[in-house]
Amino acid sequence: MTVARHVTVARYRGGRTLNVPVIKDSGVLSIRESSRLLRIKSPHTINSYLKHLDLTDRDFLSWDELKEILSLREFLGLNPGQNSKAMFVLLRSRNQLATIFNENHINIEEKLERIKDDYYKQQRR
Secondary structure, three states: OOOOOOOEEEEEEOOEEEEEEOOOOOOEEEHHHHHHHOOOOOHHHHHHHHHHOOOOOOOEEEHHHHHHHHHHHHHHHHOOOOOOHHHHHHHHHOOOHHHHHHHOOOOHHHHHHHHHHHHHHHHHO
């Protein structure tokens, strides 16, 4: 096992690879922790989001990946039943999400900062 700072380290247990974050405050979150921070209760929902964002093979998420999931949730909440995950991926590839969020007065960066603040407050306890 190689020890490195701010990266994940592969460990092998029973023929299975486990990715373990080296430092507790390395900006790497487990999927369970990410879903708790985003208030996603169903594992099916978070798995569906990860599948559409091509993040399925990961055990841990970075803050940028968490921001993508947050953006997807906000986009789906704008027009429930009309906006879809596939539409989000298409608009993201065309770089049109920022204009949609600006038109609807949604600040993803601000929401992400609140989530980070909550996370770091809980880590200090």
